[in-house]
Amino acid sequence: MEKQGNPMLKHSMNYGLIMGVALIILSLITYLAGIVKPPFWVSIINYAIIIGIIVWGTKKYRDEVLEGAITYGNALGFGVLITLFAGVIVAVFTYIQITLIDPDFVSKMLAIAEEELVKRGMPDEQIEMAIEMQKKFMSPLIMTISSLLGMVVMGFIFSLITSIFLKKEKSSFAGDSEVIE
Template identity: 65%
Template sequence: MEKKSNSMLKHSMNYGLIMGVSLVILSLIVYLMGILKPPFWVSIINWIIVIAIIYIGSKKYRDEVLGGAIGYGNAVGYGVLVSAFSAVITSFFTILLVTVIDPEYVNKLLVVVEEEMVNKGLPDEQISAGLEMSKKFMSPIFMFFSGLLGSVLTGLIISLITSIFVKKEAAPFKDQVIE
């Protein structure tokens, strides 16, 4: 049993790395395009990456490591681990982006938030209060931990769904010899 949990950890780390790097590349493309408020198509690509990697990784783990059988709970756990490893990578990238690559990034985002509030016709007092609240949520530490939590929760939800399609019970009499 120890070997299986070890292999789950190693396998999920590999797929978490693939997912994390893929999401960082997508974020870099969006950043380099100068897009502060990503359009809907970016979210679609993000979801496709996450769903595909959790599904493919779970299926490969089931088939290549576990011999073709995995329970629903183990499949969910595997997907959450993949998401957790990916979340660490993407959260570190976010910290790197807002502190080293572009220290003015948060201020640029706040300008976009302010413009949206003005376009909605909110009074100045609400805009000021909203910007102050937004500043608190855009601190690097808060962004790191909220990124971790959000990614893991998203991974849990996706894993709950993909595991329905990945789970496969072992044949009950597979190892028995008939004489």
Template identity: 35%
Template sequence: MIEKEPSVFSVALKYGFVGALIGVVYSLILMVTNLNTNPWLSTLSYVILIGTIVVAMQQYKKSNYGYMSYGQGLGIGTLVSAMFGVFGSVFTYIYTTFVDPNFMDNMMEQQRIELENRGMSDEQIDQAIAMSQQFASPALLVVWGILLYIIVGFILSLIVSAIMKNSRPEFE
């Protein structure tokens, strides 16, 4: 009797949704408390992503009798990351467009203060802010957010899959 493997897509979809929901709640807390400019706290969203990828791969292996190929792990991790990117970016769009329309202006002002603290001239700061504003429209943030999560998630999945893989023996 041939054993049916679980679907990589269904596992990734389930855990990607749960992880993305946790990530969105975490982002909301950071935005509401104005802690989103703290680089350490912002980095924790990637820890949530890594944890979600690991849990999704563990669950896949558990439902597949302990086996998961490198490619299956890579697929799970990349799909989970894509879900993170889509949900997180859509949330950011909704938040910055409807909930807090001044969010981007506040971020630009925070960036201006950081550049001043670095000792940049007013002309350099104005150039940096102008360049940032070209890429800071809510619609572009969605696109960049999704792409960033997919790329980072793919790289993370390369590593996590290599560690967690357990291929079936060839002649079983």
């Protein structure tokens, strides 16, 4: 008998790939539209993609692989794995975007941050200190790592919530075929 790999890992990688590609497409659309600092509605679409793919992937995994039953913990873990794989893909893209596609990205972001600080009426010395501090956190490596960590944290939070609705446990009183919600 041939041993198969971990189905949870395989399925989470597949849905992570779908999520990562969808998020990259959204990022490319905003970049090609010339939007340096995306508006709030772009964040809403971003969150909808993440939540939608966590729900879709977890539901398909539950129904097709686990025969309709999944614990809260497994649903949570599956959602986090999806976003971990998507996060790796998005992080690699972020690094490529910052270093190859748009090497001026960091300077554009710093200019926007400086404009916002000037609008707030901050003194020049404080603005200069704030921009210098932001420069330290805007290296390609740090932005790539924070992109990955941000995706995983977001995936964890969204999975905490979605798992409540997606969990279905097998009844211990009925036969194996009955599932309770």
